[in-house]
Amino acid sequence: MDAFFASVELLERPELIGKPVIIAGESGRSVVTSATYEARAYGVRSAMPLSQAMRLCPRAIVIPPHGVKYRHYSARVMKIFADVTPLVEPLSIDEAFLDVAGARKLLGSPLEIATAIRATVKADTGLTCSIGAASTKFIAKLASTRSKPDGLLVVPAEDTLAFLHPLPVGALWGVGKATAESLTNRGIVTVADLAATPLETLKRWVGEAGGSKLHALAWGRDSRSVDPRGVEKSIGHENTFSVDTSDLVVLRRELLDQSERVAVRLRRAGLKGRTIALKLRFADFTTITRSRTLGEATDTGRRVYEQAIELLDEVEMRGRRIRLIGVRAEQLTDGDEPAQFTLWDDEPADGWRDAEGVMDRATERFGAGMIRPAALIAKKARPDVPRNAGEGG
DSSP states (O other), X not given: OOSHHHHHHHHSOGGGTTSOEEEEOSSTTOBEEEEOHHHHTTTOOTTSBHHHHHHHOTTOEEEOOOHHHHHHHHHHHHHHHHHHOSOEEEEETTEEEEOOGGGHHHHOSHHHHHHHHHHHXXXXXXXXXXXXXXXXXXXXXXXXXXXXXXXXXXXXXGGHHHHHTTSBGGGSTTOOHHHHHHHHHTTOOBHHHHHTSOHHHHHHHHOHHHHHHHHHHHTTOOOOOOOXXXXXXXXEEEEEEEXXXXXXXXXXXXXXXXXXXXXXXXXXXXXXXXXXXXEEEETTOOEEEEEEEEEEEEOOXXXXXXXXXXXXXXXOOTTOOEEEEEEEEEEEEETTSOOOOOTTOSSOSHHHHHHHHHHHHHHXXXXXXXXXXXXXXXXXXXXXXXXXXXXXX
């Protein structure tokens, strides 16, 4: 999807079409969730501090995020994909791989299928998307990126290397800024340069596994198939404080709120998390993560919170102030799997699951925030924005 969050907001604000718009929280210390292409032309990017984005684009219009709306439109788009093929692998809320080989007899060539998908998405949602079609996932992803915004690019298998080799080496998966600079200093500027580099040399430069992976990608080789089970790799929430804090009461209350929200999303998706991760960013922008794997996967806010607090208590704060805190459930499993209690679990979570199930039903009937943990009653609700969203295009 093209600038997905921003595009959804503009559906209700057509007067802002063509203007630089940034999606971010109301706090001056918020980060950019999305931005229109007009704002991106000034250098604004997702995950950039809002203050920096406003310095780059002072005339930008800031709109707070609305996660419920984004999930609604995401579900509509994914339904369109599923009508084309059952082999849909969502990467995030706004991006997916589709294997359309089985649909060709009925729906036509990859170009015809992609054209129809784009037209259907536009007609059903008012949103635009960019599609890349190729013989491998990697090349299809690159093609979609090259066709943005609102474009379509088909790369036939026989044209793969002609398309791939002129691209900068940074276009390859796994080549971040530091690796790209290191390779450029060695004279490796394009993908063709990397492809021409002996494999053993690459392994010496970036390691055994990294060298093998980059060499294969540089020659257009990617054996991964579309996996329709790969819906969510993790579910999390995080928040940047308006003022840095070392107050444990504030930190614990924030973790409780985030844990409840993570658990709600787990239950809605029919998933459970086996690993709980804590993220902290200090005032000097140093960021750390800590995680722990549970004996039993969970979808209860209470269990997520308990583990998050234990992880927080293990961090040596030494008076350092926290800028951002977040909690995430990882190693997701099917929520219908039976519980397997171990000697290390203090007690089954059925009681908490029942209580949180009641909260879920009350929320569905009366709206968010009607039933909350007592410690959060006075806490102002924030926009519910998925933290695993892609927003790459």
